Amino acid sequence: MPLSRRLAGAVWGHLVGDAVGVPYEFLPAGAIRDVEFGARGSHHQPPGTWSDDGALMLALLDSLLEVGFDPEDQGRRAVAWRFDGAYAPGGNVFDIGTATRTALSAIRAGTPALEAGPDGERSQSNGSLMRILPIALWGEGRQDSRELARLAATASRVTHNHITCRAVCAVYTLLAEGLLQGQSREAVLPRALKVARDAFEADEPMLAAIDRLEHWPATHEPAGRGGALDAFWSAWTAFSGARDYRHTIERAIRYGNDTDTTAAIAGGLAGAHWGLDGIPGDWLAGMRDPEIVRPLVERLLAHRAVDAR
Ligand SMILES: [Mg+2]
Numbered sequence: 001m002p003l004s005r006r007l008a009g010a011v012w013g014h015l016v017g018d019a020v021g022v023p024y025e026f027l028p029a030g031a032i033r034d035v036e037f038g039a040r041g042s043h044h045q046p047p048g049t050w051s052d053d054g055a056l057m058l059a060l061l062d063s064l065l066e067v068g069f070d071p072e073d074q075g076r077r078a079v080a081w082r083f084d085g086a087y088a089p090g091g092n093v094f095d096i097g098t099a100t101r102t103a104l105s106a107i108r109a110g111t112p113a114l115e116a117g118p119d120g121e122r123s124q125s126n127g128s129l130m131r132i133l134p135i136a137l138w139g140e141g142r143q144d145s146r147e148l149a150r151l152a153a154t155a156s157r158v159t160h161n162h163i164t165c166r167a168v169c170a171v172y173t174l175l176a177e178g179l180l181q182g183q184s185r186e187a188v189l190p191r192a193l194k195v196a197r198d199a200f201e202a203d204e205p206m207l208a209a210i211d212r213l214e215h216w217p218a219t220h221e222p223a224g225r226g227g228a229l230d231a232f233w234s235a236w237t238a239f240s241g242a243r244d245y246r247h248t249i250e251r252a253i254r255y256g257n258d259t260d261t262t263a264a265i266a267g268g269l270a271g272a273h274w275g276l277d278g279i280p281g282d283w284l285a286g287m288r289d290p291e292i293v294r295p296l297v298e299r300l301l302a303h304r305a306v307d308a309r
Contacts, residue, residue: 001182001275003141003180003304004301004304004305005275005276005277006179006180006182006271006272006273006275007137007180007272007297007300007301007304008271008275008276008297008300008301009271009272009273009274009275009276009277009278009279010133010136010137010176010179010180010268010269010271010272011057011061011133011137011268011271011293011296011297011300012271012276012279012284012287012293012297013245013267013268013269013270013271013272013274013278013279014053014054014057014133014264014265014267014268014271015050015054015057015058015264015267015287015293016249016267016271016279016283016284016287017248017249017252017260017263017264017265017266017267017268017270018050018051018053018054018260018261018263018264018267019037019047019048019049019050019051019054019260019287019288020035020037020249020253020260020263020283021249021252021253021259021260021261021262021263021264022041022042022043022045022049022050022051022095022259022260023038023039023040023041023042023043023045024039024041024042024253024256024259024260025041025042025043025095025257025258025259025260026042026257027041027042027256027257027259028256028257029223029224029254029255029256029257030256031256032253032254032256032259035249035250035253035254037280037282037283037286038286043094043095045089045092045094046089046090046288047286047288048089048286048287048288049089049090049092049288050088050089050264050287050288051094051095051260052081052093052095052096052097052100052127052130053130053131053260053261053264053265054087054264055081055086055087055088055093056078056081056087056100056127056130056131056159057130057131057132057133057134057264057268058087058292058293058296059074059077059078059080059081059086059087059131060074060077060078060131060132060134060135060155061134061137061138061296061300062077062087062296063076063077064134064135064138064139065138065296065299065300065303069151069154069155071113071114071154071155071157071158072112072113074113074155074158075104075107075113075116075158076107078100078104078107078158078159079104079107079108081093082096082100082101082104082108083104083108087292089288089289089292090288090289095260097125097126097127097226098123098125099117099118099123099125099127099159099160100127100159100160102118103116103117103118103158103159103160104116104159107158113157113158114154114157114158114161115157115161116157116158116159116161117156117157117158117159117160117161117162117165118160118161118162119161119162119163120162121162123160123161123162123165124162124164124165124227124228124229125160125165125226125227125228126226126227126228126230126231126232126258126261126265127159127160127165128155128156128157128158128159128160128165128166128168128169128228129156129165129168129169129172129228129231129232129265130231130261130264130265131159132152132155132156132169132172132173133172133173133176133268135148135151135152135155135169135173136148136152136173136174136176136177136180136272137176137180137300138300138303139151139177140176140177140180140181141180141181141304142304145174145177145195145199146195146198146199147199148173148174148177149170149171149173149174149195149196149199149200150170150199150200151173152166152169152170152172152173153166153167153169153170153200153206154166155169156168156169160228162228163205163206163209164209164212164213164228164229165228166206166209167196167206167209167210167212167213168213168228168229168231168232170196170199170200170206170210171192171193171196171210171213171232172192172232172265174188174191174192174195174196175188175189175192175236175269176268176269176272177192178191178192179269179272179273180272185239185240185273189236189240193210193213193214196210197210212229213229213232216229216230216232216233217233220233222234222237222238222255223255223256223257224252224253224255224256224257224258224259224262225257225258226257226258226261231258231261231262231265232265234252234255234262234266235252235262235263235265235266235269236266236269237251238251238252238255238262238263238266239251239252239266239269239270239273242270244270244274244278245267245270245271245274245278245279245280246280246283248266248267248269248270249263249266249267249270251266252265252266252267
């Protein structure tokens, strides 16, 4: 499959997963039977509306394409979403997590971006994982894999500075990188964990955080909740056991709880794996405000074609 289909598939796969999941957010797992595009429910948004996950993912993508890796610029564009509705369908901001709210208010008040994200025990949430995908889309094939993992961990700090969040962002980015390169679902996770350990080989707290990530399923069941480790494993389990893109999103949403975020995280991986053509055409056609997304995808493809293959 051409890289361009995987790149476009990852962007749209993330956004479509978010949009399909929005109406189901906060429902318990048992309350979700059939997953349908454009259902009305939580947040009362029109069909095809992506939320904070999609908007902050696009903000990071725009930043990387415009200025390269610059956390201050990443922070500014996230602030533009939060306070001005940038990157959001209809300019409407209707969903935001606690750590992200705290961090973006701090950035707007002048706090340096890398010091803005909370790092307390209660701030181990999925809010940086849900937006980190563009690090892989922008850097795959251009950056060394270990450097990519370190950049993802640094980008997490803009909203989520807890070491759990930084480790999860690094491993997820390596998963996406591997899938863009056409690696199998069986191969990408062990490889991502190995490369992440290589990337942080002198950093004992990060190595411990990667250990906690790897061993989380031994003592937990994925439940689609807002913790970074649960979100990672719910998304990975939904994707790794699915038949196709649609099945991935259905499985992610059926966990209940933080459905849009689980589906966005899983959808980014599924889109990279099955490509743009794997996303149901009626779901893609039903997305709101595609004119926000198309120029960013075009710039991403131009960026990669110029610098890579
Ligand atoms: Mg959301």
